[in-house]
Amino acid sequence: xxxxxxxxxxxxxxxxxxxxxxxxxxxxxxxxxxxxxxxxxxxxxxxxxxxxxxxxxxxxxxxxxxxxxxxxxxxxxxxxxxxxxxxxxxxxxxxxxxxxxxxxxxxxxxxxxxxxxxxxxxxxxxxxxxxxxxxxxxxxxxxxxxxxxxxxxxxxxxxxxxxxxxxxxxxxxxxxxxxxxxxxxxxxxxxxxxxxxxxxxxxxxxxxxxxxxxxxxxxxxxxxxxxxxxxxxxxxxxxxxxxxxxxxxx
Amino acid sequence: xxxxxxxxxxxxxxxxxxxxxxxxxxxxxxxxxxxxxxxxxxxxxxxxxxxxxxxxxxxxxxxxxxxxxxxxxxxxxxxxxxxxxxxxxxxxxxxxxxxxxxxxxxxxxxxxxxxxxxxxxxxxxxxxxxxxxxxxxxxxxxxxxxxxxxxxxxxxxxxxxxxxxxxxxxxxxxxxxxxxxxxxxxxxxxxxxxxxxxxxxxxxxxxxxxxxxxxxxxxxxxxxxxxxxxxxxxxxxxxxxxxxxxxxxx
DNA sequence: TCCTCTAAAAATATACGATATATAATCTGT
DNA sequence: ACAGATTATATATCGTATATTTTTAGAGGA
Numbered sequence: 001x002x003x004x005x006x007x008x009x010x011x012x013x014x015x016x017x018x019x020x021x022x023x024x025x026x027x028x029x030x031x032x033x034x035x036x037x038x039x040x041x042x043x044x045x046x047x048x049x050x051x052x053x054x055x056x057x058x059x060x061x062x063x064x065x066x067x068x069x070x071x072x073x074x075x076x077x078x079x080x081x082x083x084x085x086x087x088x089x090x091x092x093x094x095x096x097x098x099x100x101x102x103x104x105x106x107x108x109x110x111x112x113x114x115x116x117x118x119x120x121x122x123x124x125x126x127x128x129x130x131x132x133x134x135x136x137x138x139x140x141x142x143x144x145x146x147x148x149x150x151x152x153x154x155x156x157x158x159x160x161x162x163x164x165x166x167x168x169x170x171x172x173x174x175x176x177x178x179x180x181x182x183x184x185x186x187x188x189x190x191x192x193x194x195x196x197x198x199x200x201x202x203x204x205x206x207x208x209x210x211x212x213x214x215x216x217x218x219x220x221x222x223x224x225x226x227x228x229x230x231x232x233x234x235x236x237x238x239x240x241x242x243x244x245x246x247x248x249x250x
Numbered sequence: 251x252x253x254x255x256x257x258x259x260x261x262x263x264x265x266x267x268x269x270x271x272x273x274x275x276x277x278x279x280x281x282x283x284x285x286x287x288x289x290x291x292x293x294x295x296x297x298x299x300x301x302x303x304x305x306x307x308x309x310x311x312x313x314x315x316x317x318x319x320x321x322x323x324x325x326x327x328x329x330x331x332x333x334x335x336x337x338x339x340x341x342x343x344x345x346x347x348x349x350x351x352x353x354x355x356x357x358x359x360x361x362x363x364x365x366x367x368x369x370x371x372x373x374x375x376x377x378x379x380x381x382x383x384x385x386x387x388x389x390x391x392x393x394x395x396x397x398x399x400x401x402x403x404x405x406x407x408x409x410x411x412x413x414x415x416x417x418x419x420x421x422x423x424x425x426x427x428x429x430x431x432x433x434x435x436x437x438x439x440x441x442x443x444x445x446x447x448x449x450x451x452x453x454x455x456x457x458x459x460x461x462x463x464x465x466x467x468x469x470x471x472x473x474x475x476x477x478x479x480x481x482x483x484x485x486x487x488x489x490x491x492x493x494x495x496x497x498x499x500x
Numbered sequence: 501t502c503c504t505c506t507a508a509a510a511a512t513a514t515a516c517g518a519t520a521t522a523t524a525a526t527c528t529g530t
Numbered sequence: 531a532c533a534g535a536t537t538a539t540a541t542a543t544c545g546t547a548t549a550t551t552t553t554t555a556g557a558g559g560a
Binding site: 274275276310311312313314317331332333334 | 513514515516517522523524525526
């Protein structure tokens with residue numbers, strides 16, 4: 001982008017390739033590096049080439065490379081010190097709940113343990129959240145949730161609109177808990193899982209209809225019945241988990 | 251730091267001041283800006299001055315300012331586009347669970363709702379985590395937990411060593427859940443709360459002895475009794491919450 | 501000979517500055 | 531209301547200087 005004296009046309013001098021330049025360059029570089037860190041190409045402790053050399057290798061300016069590394073640093077993936085260079089942090093230093101880190105992990109072929117952990121976390125957080133939502137939701141939120149479900153049913157999860165409605169429903173549910181951090185947590189998870197949903201429904205074989213459990217959950221939120229809302233949420237998550245496993249298994 | 255032709259001596263041209271230069275400059279700038287974003291000095295929608303002007307205002311180079319903004323962007327605090335400038339995002343875009351964002355919020359005088367949300371989240375996550383830990387812990391973890399508690403009792407929470415032991419105990423507990431994301435979540439929260447603990451125990455008036463509930467929790471983990479471990483954890487969190495409230499109330 | 505401490509050196513990220521270009525908002529004329 | 535020109539801005543590159551940390555070398559002592 002922009003000052004293209006030595007343009008990035010998708011092929012760096014040594015055969016390295018960026019995803020063909022969409023959006024900001026530093027973002028593309030960050031994504032590329034992050035992906036390789038997350039998928040283990042660069043294991044913990046790995047030291048990257050020196051800035052000048054590395055920038056040349058990638059075919060980008062040093063500033064761009066530095067800004068890319070700043071982003072990774074902000075997410076705990078790497079750290080850098082003069083003389084020592086920039087190195088990959090141990091996994092326990094990563095911000096695993098960061099939306100980007102989450103989506104990178106999924107892009108890099110989510111491992112079975114990753115998916116297990118993710119759904120386990122959902123099972124910890126969201127049933128409790130459903131309880132809170134049942135107790136604290138107001139009429140406006142309830143109405144919006146109904147609308148979201150209607151849209152979800154009309155467009156189905158095979159279309160982007162339908163998936164957006166699904167996400168919207170979960171967002172509203174979390175908003176109803178009136179706990180900002182719970183919202184942040186659950187939204188990270190949902191959007192991450194949503195990207196797997198795309199895969200899930202990409203397959204031609206018609207997947208199970210997800211509406212019944214959604215309506216069941218909605219009904220209990222409407223009834224302001226926390227215990228039943230919790231159970232409905234557990235059911236919903238377990239079905240989603242099963243679907244995802246089946247879909248990714250092939 | 252470093253190329254100091256127009257050095258940052260703690261007083262920018264227009265009276266702006268950085269926290270007197272510790273560590274990396276872009277980090278200091280990022281911290282300064284983030285603090286002001288988080289505490290509401292720059293409300294959502296606020297547009298920062300243009301890069302050149304802003305850099306001059308802060309008395310730093312453009313690269314430094316840009317890298318600082320990259321970090322804030324990575325944490326969802328701001329976003330920037332050509333011509334439109336760099337602006338503060340709405341709160342729901344922020345990565346509220348990011349360790350830095352969390353600690354910035356605490357530094358900027360955690361509001362009552364913030365603290366309420368935070369402990370509510372703990373009450374959602376950690377009792378369940380205690381259950382898992384009770385079921386999955388191994389002997390090594392149990393031994394380390396015992397050692398941590400011993401150190402915590404010996405040094406007490408008034409000393410850094412004692413607080414480190416407290417954190418270590420919680421880390422071990424989360425490690426025992428064998429769920430990386432649960433670890434990440436709980437560690438973010440613990441370290442954030444730990445910084446308030448410093449405040450809590452800075453006051454001279456001797457605070458309540460926190461050891462009994464810690465030992466009670468440990469005992470149930472050792473017994474591999476998930477139900478009782480859960481209850482013990484709930485007790486622990488509620489006591490900690492009460493202590494924190496009392497301490498910050500003055 | 502071996503060890504410890506200190507000082508020099510080297511490697512590297514960090515920081516500054518000038519300049520060019522792409523991008524998106526705004527204005528302008530149809 | 532729409533298409534094109536204008537403009538403000540972030541984006542991107544390059545060159546250079548400096549601080550920081552690690553490594554190395556040397557001096558002194560046991």
